[in-house]
Amino acid sequence: xxxxxxxxxxxxxxxxxxxxxxxxxxxxxxxxxxxxxxxxxxxxxxxxxxxxxxxxxxxxxxxxxxxxxxxxxxxxxxxxxxxxxxxxxxxxxxxxxxxxxxxxxxxxxxxxxxxxxxxxxxxxxxxxxxxxxxxxxxxxxxxxxxxxxxxxxx
Ligand code: FES
Numbered sequence: 001x002x003x004x005x006x007x008x009x010x011x012x013x014x015x016x017x018x019x020x021x022x023x024x025x026x027x028x029x030x031x032x033x034x035x036x037x038x039x040x041x042x043x044x045x046x047x048x049x050x051x052x053x054x055x056x057x058x059x060x061x062x063x064x065x066x067x068x069x070x071x072x073x074x075x076x077x078x079x080x081x082x083x084x085x086x087x088x089x090x091x092x093x094x095x096x097x098x099x100x101x102x103x104x105x106x107x108x109x110x111x112x113x114x115x116x117x118x119x120x121x122x123x124x125x126x127x128x129x130x131x132x133x134x135x136x137x138x139x140x141x142x143x144x145x146x147x148x149x150x151x152x153x154x
Contacts, residue, residue, distance in 0.1 A: 001027055003037060003040060007020060007044050012045060017045060017055055020045075021055065021056065021059075025062060029069070030066035030107060031069065032063045032065055033063070038052050038053060066103070067103055067107075068108050070110070070128050070129055071109075071127075072126055072128050073112045073117070073126060075119075075127075076114065077115055079116075080120070080123040080124040083124045088136055089111075089113065092145075095141075096145075098111055109145075119132055122135050126141075128148065131153075
């Protein structure tokens, strides 16, 4: 869906800015929004570019930088941190051979930290794009990564 159709889907409503940005990003191969798109969205919604940039920088789900097809966000807030017995982030860094904030060479995974993802009672958790994975164990993390690589999860 192109930008105009996404704006049309949300009826060019200013209060749908976040949904519009998410939809635009989902259409992109590198899970990002360009500066040109930010300017076009601001113009179409009659909002200051600075407002759209502010929203972009507030939501960790949104990015101007090119990222992987799958964004892995590991919750590092207190309940998840306390229940994280095997260090999910370090396990993912070692398995994917990247540091937090980086993208794999094949642009398949980007690894990020996140504030509370709203599933504290099922800690520790991580989110991959729109899907939440809870009560994580090391075995479960490995299995999830394999399923993404095999294409059985997406
Ligand atoms: S602290 Fe991790 S989901 Fe809330």
